[in-house]
Amino acid sequence: MDALEELEFDPSKCSKLSMEQKRELVYELSKWSDGATDILQAWSRQDILQILCAELGKERKYTGLTKLKIIEHLLKVVSDKKSLERGTETPPLLDNGERTPKRQRKSDNPNRLLSAANTDTTSMVDGDLIDVTYCKNSACKARLNSEDVFCKRCSCCICRQYDDNKDPSLWLVCCSDPPFQGKSCGMSCHLECALRHEKSGITNNRQDKGLDGSFCCVSCGKVNDLLSSWRKQLTMARDTRRVDILCYRLSLSQKILAGTKHYQNLYGIVDEAVKMLEEDVGPLTGLPVKKARGIVNRLSSGPEVQRLCTSAVDSLDSILSNRVSDIPSDSRYACWKTCQI
Known part of the structure; x- marks a missing residue:
């Protein structure tokens, strides 16, 4: 033996x-x-x-x-x-126990492969094996820091959840795009979450916060454009063939501009389309807005509702082409201070 x-x-x-x-x-x-x-x-x-x-x-x-x-x-x-x-092509370990970058991209770096089945794995840092956590979203798999309570790359900063099939038109992003340039945190959130959250400023008292066609990032307080999201909802409503999508997008469009001062004309067009559609399908709130079935062209109001959507988009484009921004700089600062309270 x-x-x-x-x-x-x-x-x-x-x-x-x-x-x-x-x-x-x-x-x-x-x-x-x-x-x-x-x-x-x-x-x-x-x-x-x-x-x-x-x-x-x-x-x-x-x-x-x-x-x-x-x-x-x-x-x-x-x-x-x-x-x-033996002289094989397998590269040696470095002093800290890791492989060379070339080999790391292959199977000798199992952390990313294992994370598909288990979000908790191990990695080498300065020669030590440490626990590593990756985002549970299979479309993201970003490496999370130990202090992160949710994935800031793909999850909503309000509800902290991600979407399996993310629709960008239903998300808001804190960015530095015009007309609100400046430092941004880059966080994103669901449009519906922002509509319900008081700090976003998308409420009936938005004028008291200096907001009009814009929203405050719930994470950092920066003011961001909201009209581009409103335009996306109307574009989707204008082009869809499904009644449930038409109802849902019109409902969001109505909520986005509710209580604005400078965009009452746009709100009026959407409100007219909503009332016309409700005569066929009932209230665009609660479950009916997502459970309505059928084809838009079969609704008596369908073609006219979508014509109003087109009119609203054209009106917004005309306004933006003649005006760089509707919000003065002092109002932006007032919104920032209010959102921090």
Whole structure:
């Protein structure tokens, strides 16, 4: 019976071996397609750590990691060293335990691959294995910082949820686009969340906050354009063939401009279209707005409602072409201060 077979039946004998003998056994175990991990599990955590540190050439404690994680890392380090000695193309580990950038883009960097099934995995930082968390959104998978409570790249900063199939026309973004240039946080939120949130300023008392056709970012307070979102809703309503989409987009358009001062003419066009549509499908609030079925052209009011949508979009384009901004700079500052309260 050789040394490996003896250890398999009596793992306690490991403690009697020298460090060099232990390392040699680990090298032999790394050749096994299976069973190596099970044998090493019977070794003490201290023995495994000593061998790993000897292979890396530096002392590391790896606190917070399970023995299994450390064993897997040890076998990987040993396997990589053996590949290098054989002259294969597998690149060596750097001093901090990571691979060269070229190899990292392939299968030797499993963190991104594992995250598809499990958002919690491990990564190497300065030679230490640490827990890493990725966004649960399969379309994003951004790496999250330890202090992040939600993904700032793809999730709403108000409800902190993401959409599986994100429709940009139903989101608002804090940006530096005209007419409200300046530093922005880049956060985004659902349009519906912003319509309900008091700090966004999209309410009937928006004029008291210096807002008119704009909104405050709930995250940082910066004033942003809202008319572009309003235009998107009317464009969708104008071009759709589905009654439920027409109802939903018109309802959003009406809420966006409710209580504005400079855009009452635009609000009046939408309000007329809403009243006309409600005669056919009922109130555009609550469940009916998303459950209405049918084709727009089959509604008696359908063609006329969409004609009004086109008229509203054309009117906005005409206003914007003649006026750079409807909001004075002092009003923007007043909105910023109000949104911080």
